[in-house]
Amino acid sequence: MNEITTFNATGETGDVTEAMPHSVEAEQQLLGAILTNNDIYDRIAQIINAKHFYDPVHARIFEVAAARIARNNLASPVTLKAFLADDEGLKELGGPAYLAKLAGAAVSSYAARDYAQMIYDLAVRRELMKLGRDIADQASRVAVENDPKEQIVQAEQRLYKLSEQGQSESGFVSFLKAVTDAVNVANAAYQREGGLAGVSTGLMDMDRKLGGLHPSDLLILAGRPSMGKTSLATNIAFNVAKAYKRGIKHDGTEGAIDGGVVGFYSLEMSAEQLAARILSEAAEVPSEQIRKGDMTEEEFRRFVEAAKQLEACPLYIDDTPALPISQLAARARRLKRTHGLDLLIVDYLQLCRGTADNRVQEIAEISMGLKAVAKELNIPVIALSQLSRSVESRDDKRPQLSDLRESGSIEQDADVVMFVFREEYYVEREKPSDDRLEEMAAWQQRMERLHGKAEVIIGKQRHGPIGTVELSFEGRFTRFGNLVKPWQNDQPDY
DSSP: OOOOEEEOTTSOBSSOTTOEEEOHHHHHHHHHHHHHOTHHHHHHTTTOOGGGOSSHHHHHHHHHHHHHHHTTOOOSHHHHHHHHTTOHHHHHTTTHHHHHHHHHHOOOSTTHHHHHHHHHHHHHHHHHHHHHHHHHHHHHOOOTTOOHHHHHHHHHHHHHHHHHTTSSOOSOOOHHHHHHHHHHHHHHHHHSTTOOSSBOOSOHHHHHHHTSBOTTOEEEEEEOTTSOHHHHHHHHHHHHHHTOEEEEOTTSOEEEEESOOEEEEESSSOHHHHHHHHHHHHHTOOHHHHHHTOOOHHHHHHHHHHHHHHTTSOEEEEOOSSOBHHHHHHHHHHHHHHTOOSEEEEEOGGGSBOSOSSHHHHHHHHHHHHHHHHHHHTSOEEEEEEBOGGGGGSSSOOOOGGGBOSOTHHHHHOSEEEEEEOHHHHHHTTOOOTTOHHHHHHHHHHHHHHTTEEEEEEEEETTSOOEEEEEEEEGGGTEEEEOOOTTSOSSOOO
16 A cells, blocks of 8 residues: 655645645556556546646646547657656756656556546545635635635535546437447336436426426426416425435436425525425315415314424425525535535525626526526526516416516526416406406406416427416415316326
């Protein structure tokens, strides 16, 4: 086993507080192995690069060797000699003879990957120490522009970035690997109840149209006030959290095999108000009665039972108002790191804050930031959005993509755009006077047809069809549900 040497800031060995962990021997063995067999480079290129080497001379040797191998040229002590002949650091170590010494001292190639991992791990430790010093240095400088909260966000971002390094392969993948991944996803969908590739919303017809909620997708759920955007979002959050089961996924990793951990940013309502809505749905007690405490003994018993069941649900609510998009992303990373995260909901997009002075640019920054969070954390993100008032001036009140408020970037960045529409809301406000009997009769017939029904209009979907999904809506419990069609059995498929 190679001994790990520690050096202080001046390069002297010893037991000091500012020791920088590294292993010269591991770096020498790896470089020697590469110079004797260039094929080894392809096996370790995904693990390390030149910046992970502690010795700057070793970093330059690796860099030149990697550049030659990338061009399908030989990297050996002889071919590297011309490129490093004037390197002062190499001259101190013995010049070109040092390259020959590296190649001659290489023991075997089978341990090269272990040496590469060791060099990477030690580099991460050095980065952690550097990050700690930077945090301490910034915190010690008391200035108006050095806001402590912003420093925390920046530190979290750097920590998360450091923790994710080397976690996944990047660049091109072979068609065989891509096909294998596609078959694995299809197999998981085939074996899962309901045939879904993504996380189930708990709403049967919506799942059929979307195929579930897919990782890395940004879904926009838009609508005019009182259409039920927040209600639908809380219903989906509750359904996903309630169905959560942990186990071994099809790719061999541990995580949610059904349902998931849900993060809910409630920028408009408090956490208590949001919890009351979810409890109203679960207990089937009208939310206004919960708010006033006007419940019968039976209703209160159902309310308490529902609260007990919900205690175990992995649903996390953040009700910080006017949250900057950078902090929203940082908190999502922290939640995934500490409790896991399978679905993120933001209510609503226009209440987030960006850094741009122009409102259109700010909304563009927020929508791009949300899409970046979805890709970075590999989770679906549902962002609620307001619609412009132009809907109200049309005879047909059904929303369309052009009604998205303040920025075309929302439509551009989103993978799915959905609109919540309840025609009943508008027809109810067209009630004729009692003395106009024919109009009143026609109005009542129309209200009976529309009562308790809602539509989710899918206006854009990158990976599937657009169209309309019909749902039931119980306003008393702020609950959306599956709408049983006349030709369907009383029992749904699942």
